Amino acid sequence: MNQTTPPQVVSADYGRIKMVTSFEELLSTPFEGNLNALCWKRTLPGDFGEVVANLGVGSGITTIEEDRLKELSLSNEGKLARNILLADQELLRTQELSPVLDCVNGYHHDLEARPVPTHVQSFHADSATVVADTYLCTYYGLSSEGVFNEEAIRRVDIPETRALLLEQYGGLDDDGFLEYLNDNYYDLHYVPLPEARPYSFGVGNLWRIAIEYPDCAVPPCIHRAPATLPGQNPRLLLIS
Numbered sequence: 001m002n003q004t005t006p007p008q009v010v011s012a013d014y015g016r017i018k019m020v021t022s023f024e025e026l027l028s029t030p031f032e033g034n035l036n037a038l039c040w041k042r043t044l045p046g047d048f049g050e051v052v053a054n055l056g057v058g059s060g061i062t063t064i065e066e067d068r069l070k071e072l073s074l075s076n077e078g079k080l081a082r083n084i085l086l087a088d089q090e091l092l093r094t095q096e097l098s099p100v101l102d103c104v105n106g107y108h109h110d111l112e113a114r115p116v117p118t119h120v121q122s123f124h125a126d127s128a129t130v131v132a133d134t135y136l137c138t139y140y141g142l143s144s145e146g147v148f149n150e151e152a153i154r155r156v157d158i159p160e161t162r163a164l165l166l167e168q169y170g171g172l173d174d175d176g177f178l179e180y181l182n183d184n185y186y187d188l189h190y191v192p193l194p195e196a197r198p199y200s201f202g203v204g205n206l207w208r209i210a211i212e213y214p215d216c217a218v219p220p221c222i223h224r225a226p227a228t229l230p231g232q233n234p235r236l237l238l239i240s
């Protein structure tokens with residue numbers, strides 16, 4: 001699997017992705033059947049790179065407050081981008097969501113954590129204890145990636161991994177073990193099957209994806225932050 005240049009959304013998507021043409025449609029389309037990801041495809045005007053350059057963030061993840069955005073001295077193209085960043089957050093807040101704008105300049109985690117990595121660059125499902133979805137938009141830099149449920153397996157279902165986790169737990173494969181997997185987020189992480197075709201969420205598109213919560217009608221959308229390499233541009237993304 002090529003980790004740096006995943007293909008764009010493929011046509012044979014098992015009915016998991018639906019393209020929508022408005023925010024209203026993004027909100028109102030129910031997840032049912034196989035459908036667990038909605039994409040409002042957008043080509044955004046403005047210079048998001050200028051915004052990122054002006055933010056001048058250090059390494060790691062920096063949450064960008066609105067006041068900080070408003071203080072930036074920008075060209076007209078930069079202002080256009082800033083207006084979109086502010087408007088998108090406002091749009092999500094009208095739905096009683098709590099969007100966060102993050103500038104990501106590399107991650108500080110162990111990519112190869114064993115027995116199960118639980119960081120955002122590992123394919124995973126988001127989860128909540130109540131009904132909720134994740135909203136996601138990458139404005140700049142490499143975009144988030146998805147993999148179809150049919151083309152991935154939970155890491156805890158791989159016999160060797162499960163045996164290691166059981167050893168670490170020091171008990172029996174019973175309800176207590178399942179709780180242990182859940183408490184440590186191990187059961188939310190996936191590995192693509194050899195023939196899997198991970199896809200890119202693309203830049204500028206606003207996605208609404210299904211997450212894991214009790215009695216959710218569909219399986220969660222499996223996704224991850226892209227692999228980062230030294231020298232890459234920071235990413236600018238909205239998460240809610």
Ligand SMILES: [Fe+2]
Binds near residue numbers: 120124125126223
């Ligand atoms: Fe996530």
